[in-house]
Amino acid sequence: MSNLSRRLFIASTxxxxxxxxxxxxxxWASIADRARGLGQLHSLVVAQNGExxxxxxxxxxxxxxxxxxxxxxxxxxxxxxxxxxxxxELSLDSTLSDIALDLIPSSADPLVxxxxxxxxxxxxxxxxxxxxGNYGRWVASSNWTADALSRxxxxxxxxxxxxxxxxxxxxxxxxxxxxxxxxLDLTRSRIGRPLGIEIPPWTRDPQGRYLGGNEMALTPNAxxxxxxxxxxxxxxxxxxxxxxNWITASFQPNTRSPYSGLSYGYGWFLGQAQGQRFALAxxxxxxxxCIVPALAMTIVITSDPSLPARSDGYxxxxxxxxxxxxxxxxxxx
Numbered sequence: 001m002s003n004l005s006r007r008l009f010i011a012s013t014x015x016x017x018x019x020x021x022x023x024x025x026x027x028w029a030s031i032a033d034r035a036r037g038l039g040q041l042h043s044l045v046v047a048q049n050g051e052x053x054x055x056x057x058x059x060x061x062x063x064x065x066x067x068x069x070x071x072x073x074x075x076x077x078x079x080x081x082x083x084x085x086x087x088x089e090l091s092l093d094s095t096l097s098d099i100a101l102d103l104i105p106s107s108a109d110p111l112v113x114x115x116x117x118x119x120x121x122x123x124x125x126x127x128x129x130x131x132x133g134n135y136g137r138w139v140a141s142s143n144w145t146a147d148a149l150s151r152x153x154x155x156x157x158x159x160x161x162x163x164x165x166x167x168x169x170x171x172x173x174x175x176x177x178x179x180x181x182x183x184l185d186l187t188r189s190r191i192g193r194p195l196g197i198e199i200p201p202w203t204r205d206p207q208g209r210y211l212g213g214n215e216m217a218l219t220p221n222a223x224x225x226x227x228x229x230x231x232x233x234x235x236x237x238x239x240x241x242x243x244x245n246w247i248t249a250s251f252q253p254n255t256r257s258p259y260s261g262l263s264y265g266y267g268w269f270l271g272q273a274q275g276q277r278f279a280l281a282x283x284x285x286x287x288x289x290c291i292v293p294a295l296a297m298t299i300v301i302t303s304d305p306s307l308p309a310r311s312d313g314y315x316x317x318x319x320x321x322x323x324x325x326x327x328x329x330x331x332x333x
Contacts, residue, residue, distance in 0.1 A: 066217040070283030073216040078267020082246035089178040092118040105146040126157040130166030161255040165213040172212020183210035197222035227298035273323035
């Protein structure tokens, strides 16, 4: 075990009792107090240079109990896309007609056959969204993949971002097909096993496919390991989980969110604060994994998954905590 991994292991063990511990160092005390004042917050973990500097669980079940990470799942599926590319199972230019023709329903627009893996992972498929007000009708359908691909084309494929869980669900179905295993098994073998984290089963569609893009469960400490692996260019405890090229490409802007204004790469929202670039996985209710590479920092936040966290509401509060609190404190530490 490397020194870095050993420090993280020890810190994660200590984090299990963090609900009864103060902030680990005085410099972080004001950030911890600020976080405790957020009613929706379930946990906050901050690691810098491989050492946990804040580990709090003022709400929820604790740092070693599973939390529904909601759309952070999309970032996990994006990582699995990179793992599949690393194994030569597909490429970003692969089209649905090339690798998953049987997933395309007869009712789909002819343009759907030419949708690429890149279109799906960046949510630029051009199809009507299945998220927001359309989500309930989508999950009530008899075939989630077919329903998502039967939606009307409302924008040029490869153009603007249309946030849609359906696009990532289709991507998950593609990954399962080319990988020869369920999305759950792929997540366990390609992410869970090398990171030493448990990944329980989650929601499946009427065809038995695991939902790509929502409802996965991870512990906050597992989220930290995933974030740290990405921060360390795809390596954990001496094992390469994702290629460095994939990590670099994931952090390059491809489009922009119409809601938060943040750029979007391969499953990561991208921004800049205090002169520091950051990458952020975001889930409904306020579930976050944030990486600040230049500060060697990973931030994990879980929140009440039943309450909204809009860009102009609670998510904005969390983003402000990161950009005006945690990042400046890390720069000064």
